[in-house]
Amino acid sequence: MEKNTRVLIYEDNTDLRASLSQLLAGTPGLELAGALGNCTQTETDISRLRPDVVLMDIDMPGMTGIEGLRRIKSVSPGVSVVMLTVFEDNDRVFDAICAGADGYLLKKTPPVKLLDAISEVRAGGAPMTPAIARQVLKLFPRTPPKAAAPPEDSPANLSAREQEVLNLLVEGYSYKMIAADRGISLDTVRSHIKKIYEKLHVRSMTEAVSKALRQGLT
Amino acid sequence: MEKNTRVLIYEDNTDLRASLSQLLAGTPGLELAGALGNCTQTETDISRLRPDVVLMDIDMPGMTGIEGLRRIKSVSPGVSVVMLTVFEDNDRVFDAICAGADGYLLKKTPPVKLLDAISEVRAGGAPMTPAIARQVLKLFPRTPPKAAAPPEDSPANLSAREQEVLNLLVEGYSYKMIAADRGISLDTVRSHIKKIYEKLHVRSMTEAVSKALRQGLT
DNA sequence: CCCACACTCACACAATGATGTGACTTACAA
DNA sequence: TTGTAAGTCACATCATTGTGTGAGTGTGGG
Numbered sequence: 001m002e003k004n005t006r007v008l009i010y011e012d013n014t015d016l017r018a019s020l021s022q023l024l025a026g027t028p029g030l031e032l033a034g035a036l037g038n039c040t041q042t043e044t045d046i047s048r049l050r051p052d053v054v055l056m057d058i059d060m061p062g063m064t065g066i067e068g069l070r071r072i073k074s075v076s077p078g079v080s081v082v083m084l085t086v087f088e089d090n091d092r093v094f095d096a097i098c099a100g101a102d103g104y105l106l107k108k109t110p111p112v113k114l115l116d117a118i119s120e121v122r123a124g125g126a127p128m129t130p131a132i133a134r135q136v137l138k139l140f141p142r143t144p145p146k147a148a149a150p151p152e153d154s155p156a157n158l159s160a161r162e163q164e165v166l167n168l169l170v171e172g173y174s175y176k177m178i179a180a181d182r183g184i185s186l187d188t189v190r191s192h193i194k195k196i197y198e199k200l201h202v203r204s205m206t207e208a209v210s211k212a213l214r215q216g217l218t
Numbered sequence: 219m220e221k222n223t224r225v226l227i228y229e230d231n232t233d234l235r236a237s238l239s240q241l242l243a244g245t246p247g248l249e250l251a252g253a254l255g256n257c258t259q260t261e262t263d264i265s266r267l268r269p270d271v272v273l274m275d276i277d278m279p280g281m282t283g284i285e286g287l288r289r290i291k292s293v294s295p296g297v298s299v300v301m302l303t304v305f306e307d308n309d310r311v312f313d314a315i316c317a318g319a320d321g322y323l324l325k326k327t328p329p330v331k332l333l334d335a336i337s338e339v340r341a342g343g344a345p346m347t348p349a350i351a352r353q354v355l356k357l358f359p360r361t362p363p364k365a366a367a368p369p370e371d372s373p374a375n376l377s378a379r380e381q382e383v384l385n386l387l388v389e390g391y392s393y394k395m396i397a398a399d400r401g402i403s404l405d406t407v408r409s410h411i412k413k414i415y416e417k418l419h420v421r422s423m424t425e426a427v428s429k430a431l432r433q434g435l436t
Numbered sequence: 437c438c439c440a441c442a443c444t445c446a447c448a449c450a451a452t453g454a455t456g457t458g459a460c461t462t463a464c465a466a
Numbered sequence: 467t468t469g470t471a472a473g474t475c476a477c478a479t480c481a482t483t484g485t486g487t488g489a490g491t492g493t494g495g496g
Contacts, residue, residue: 097355125348126355133344136354137315159472168277172425175453181277181304183231187475194455195472204482205453206423207390213431377442393483405445412485413442422452423483 005122006033008051010068011084012060016107020055023111030118039068046076053118057107058085058092066095073100080121084109093135103127158199165192169205170212222249223340226269228257228286229302230278234325238273241329248336257286261293269297271336275325276303276314284313291318298339302327311353321345376417383410388427 007024011017014037021035033051040063046054054072058065069081082103083096096104103121105114106129117127128136158166168178175193179186193205202208225242229235232255239253251269256278272290276283287299300321301314311322321339323332324347335345346354376384386396393411397404411426420426 102352102355120348123348126351127348128351130338130341130343130345133346133351134320134342137320137344161473164277169424170428172420172422172428174422174451176451177304183233184473185475187477188473190454191474192472193453197454202390203454204390204392206387206392206427209424209427210388210390210431213428379443392481394481402443403445405447406443408484409444411483415484421484 004031006031006051008033008049008054009035010039011057012037039063042068042071054081056081056083058083066099069099082121104132162192162196166196166212170209224249224251224269226251226267226272227253229275230255260286260289264290264294272299274299274301276301284317287317322350380410380414384414384430387423388430
């Protein structure tokens with residue numbers, strides 16, 4: 001049986017806090033764990049209210065949502081925290097992400113979307129607006145086109161196809177997944193894997209993966 | 219007057235390539251710049267076909283989509299590249315992001331969503347599935363709230379026993395072997411491994427081994 | 437005292453993987 | 467031409483892994 005998702009709100013604007021509370025309280029499957037106007041007491045709030053998801057306004061008097069986020073994550077890393085903001089401001093996005101935010105939405109997000117976001121974050125997703133997603137990607141350091149990329153045939157004597165299959169094994173693919181991905185039959189996958197085992201002198205997927213990773217066969 | 223968005227497809231699976239081509243060719247506002255089975259000639263492909271958006275299969279024989287992506291970005295950083303993959307739990311997400319991917323979708327994405335994604339990326343967004351978005355966030359270095367706080371609990375909060383079992387998995391041990399080696403029952407091994415899977419967010423031995431080795435959980 | 441959690445074990449069923457055997461096509465080189 | 471190797475597919479059978487459910491013990495903290 002599924003337990004309700006307990007949601008805790010941090011939002012300094014009284015009106016918005018009230019309407020968010022109403023929205024959540026009136027939604028089946030959700031439960032309002034609390035609705036607070038500041039996050040100066042996050043640690044105790046969390047242990048007292050035991051939320052599954054926190055909606056955190058990023059701009060609050062006293063302590064910023066970012067700092068609140070850090071504190072939450074330091075005591076309860078498992079709690080999902082979705083940041084709410086008015087502007088898609090780049091610096092704060094970066095700070096929030098680094099502090100461990102699980103999502104990043106605009107306050108103007110329509111209520112329905114907000115509920116979707118809660119489900120999404122519970123399901124292991126990371127709700128964010130497209131524009132923010134793009135910013136996040138840009139925050140990554142670009143790796144220059146790797147000089148002297150060695151064309152490199154297989155260090156072991158694996159055929160191209162076998163190497164390909166091995167790579168997928170290393171990625172955690174099952175036989176079925178490999179068959180689907182490569183558009184070949186399950187038996188063909190078996191066939192390739194049998195050969196790979198012979199060549200690598202192993203007799204299970206785990207051994208193959210381990211050997212591949214350790215010997216840089218990837 | 220809006221110009222059509224020119225889309226170039228890299229996908230080694232002939233069937234999928236054909237259906238994608240059809241889909242795009244039949245959509246107003248889009249224009250199929252090309253549909254290729256490998257990305258060994260990206261530089262010339264790009265200058266010849268001049269796409270605005272590239273849909274790039276991440277697993278292709280010969281040269282991976284990641285490398286293709288790098289090359290595209292090195293000659294034409296302005297081109298938006300959306301990576302396509304079959305399964306999302308994939309550490310190559312990181313490589314792709316670092317190489318400059320502008321989006322990351324599953325191949326099973328319904329056609330309509332795919333078209334949406336193309337619009338989105340053109341509009342400056344970053345289309346990706348929720349699960350991938352979450353992975354991306356996790357790739358960020360966490361700023362520890364306590365300065366220089368590496369008192370070091372388990373890197374992935376695995377218990378001692380769990381860590382021990384994981385090590386054996388990495389060594390290629392089967393359930394039976396682990397049970398024998400540690401002098402515990404097969405069911406107990408199952409039990410530990412179930413917990414390990416939960417904590418590492420994986421669903422198979424291979425995934426666990428791969429994650430362990432790549433994240434230095436050994 | 438009670439709760440959370442690590443660790444242990446059991447049973448059952450479904451899903452996947454491992455292995456053997458055989459076969460057909462294509463490509464390439466002896 | 468013939469042999470070898472890659473790549474494809476099929477079928478059968480057994481072993482192993484994955485998952486759900488439940489439960490007993492011990493330890494440490496609130």
